Amino acid sequence: MILNIFSCQGGSVKLLKFTAKNVHEYINFEIEFNKDVNFIAGLNGSGKTTALNLISAMLAPSIEELAKIKFEEATLYLTVSDTISFSITATQRNDILQLSTSALPHEQPITASLQEFRHSKDRLSANKFRAFKIFSFISGLPSPMFLSLDRRFIKEVTSYDSSPLSIIFEEKTRSTDADGSMKEALELISKKSAEFKDKQTLEDRKLRDKIILDSFHVYDRNMSSMALPNSRTPLELKAKQKTIKTTLISLDFKTEEFESMYDNFFDNLIGLSRNVFEQFAKPRPETTKSSAAAKKKGITSIPAPIRSTSVTLENSQSLGKWFANSHQMARIDRLLKLIDEYEKAKTEIYRPLVKFETLVNTFLEQTDKKIKVTNRGEVRIFISEIERSLTILSSGERQILIMLAHLSLNDLLPQSGVFIVDEPELSLHISWQDMFLEAVQAAGPDLQIILATHSPAIIGGRNEYYIPLNGGI
Structure with missing residues (x-):
């Protein structure tokens, strides 16, 4: 039944709950998600990044990544369009990894040897699981957009999973510097600008x-x-x-x-x-x-x-x-x-691009900077009305531009899907940390936002969204 929903109607997925036991042999997780905003907060070492990686690996699904993290059992509860709920469960026992879903209760779980993945970088090992219905079902779900610590958006097509909505886990050999992330964002802006121009x-x-x-x-x-x-x-x-x-x-x-x-x-x-x-x-x-007689008749002027x-x-x-x-x-x-x-x-066509410019400029205007996307899809930066090179942008400004470009323009991110950011406070001034959530909500008003943080400024007194992790902050 659920498979028919996704193949015929699509649907938006939201996270309900995540539990995990004996992660790294000492951490337990029990997180209940809000439908809109979630601040998963904890000190360094509380397991924020590990929890996000487990969630992302289960939703990809990535057998390789699940094999890299040591845990006993992890279960992710989800809902489709707020009407149908199901869960995805991963277990590690006796050197065997299993992945199953309550959506397909009669299907055999995906079963893999942990040793095979821990000692092999060959992706062909993962490729063999594509034939499983469980793999096809999970990989077909609209998965979250994940902004990782290296500030790359991890959501693309891989060689072993052709689903355009799948998350990938990048090899350590792949470039993860800020220039690569910026290049991706600029290419996205250029591509979308060309699409809008074609529509015009x-x-x-x-x-x-x-x-x-x-x-x-x-x-x-x-x-x-x-x-x-x-x-x-x-x-x-x-x-x-x-x-x-x-x-x-x-x-x-x-x-x-x-x-x-x-x-x-x-x-x-x-x-x-x-x-x-x-x-x-x-x-x-x-x-x-007007004569007196005319006024009596209600006539005030002659045509x-x-x-x-x-x-x-x-x-x-x-x-x-x-x-x-x-x-x-x-x-x-x-x-x-x-x-x-x-x-x-025309206004409707260019609305996403205008929204992107406006949101970025709310941050940049504090330092008298402004961006403008040209008719050719090029991003120009101006300081006091004088054009400057994009290299003038600070790491925090680049991070804001990259994030808002994807949120406003990336078609791979469902508008009512899930957006996950690991430590959004990185490189952001404290005043920008307070603005961060409002900007994300403006870019994607129907998103379920999950922010893993140890910054009180990001939370900004929104205690109703605060989810303490292993003691909180």
Whole structure:
């Protein structure tokens, strides 16, 4: 039943509880998770990192990593979309490692020799377990995004697990320096920026097609519904002229011939609206006077269009032109509606990128720095409006940029999934530690956040989320 849910509907996974016995032969864990925020706090040596590694290894699943950590039994309780609960259990007994899940109670557990993994770096040893239904089921779960101590996001496809949602445990030979993490983040930003640009290109094409199709629109407005211009009409037309022109130029309509014809069209229409207003719609002093009899009847003024004035041939022609061009006014309004829909679509496309920039800049602005993502997907850093190299960023600033890039832009992280950070306070000023949780929640409002820390500033008085580990802090 659960397998059908994941294959057909997906689903968000949240952690409920984690227990473990005799980890490293002396530590026991019993952690009950909150649905939103969790501060797993303890002193150095309390087992915070070990607990996170066990949880991550069980969710990958990584038989290799489970073999590296000595324990008697570990069980992780999870829920799918807050409706279905199950557990994953790993045991080590008599040099045998077993992995099972209550979701598949009739399936044989994955069974492996601990010695085989402790003395071999050959990943083919792990590859043979892919045929197990338990392995396929667990690896198919939307697993957490884990920001490890080396500040690399450990969540990619591996050679032995093709699931795009699996966690990998990186070999010690792989580079884990800050430059590697920064490079990954910059590549992610560039990639997402290109994707957003492709989506905008599709919206551009849609708008161009709609503009062309609108030229075949049959005008059927009733003559009696046509309105005379008022005093605001010229200014309104100028504003519409600017909005439409800006959009059309962004759609590559920009040529000297186009701009000349476009500006002449609106200049004539604006001039015509002024002329007609002055001659036929502008109130005259005499038209605002009301007789006692008129006031009795509730009439306060004589409508300007029917006042008794001499109408010249030129004025009559202007009025005729105005009504003859009323379909152009209607078309302008339709075009503005299309542009409004187009701008809303563009805003939605770039929302994740704008959110990323805004969140990072809330930290950087304290030192008068600012980042900007260019149209080409390049991250630029400015100090007092002067562009500088990205190397100017401190380790804490880099950490914030890396983390928020993944939270805001990484498609591999389910928006309602689990986000785990080991010691988020590393390289962060104490004032930034207090801002950290709010930034993470803004980047992923539906995430279950698990922070392993020994910093009271990170907790910031949020004691309802505090989970002490082996004595706490």
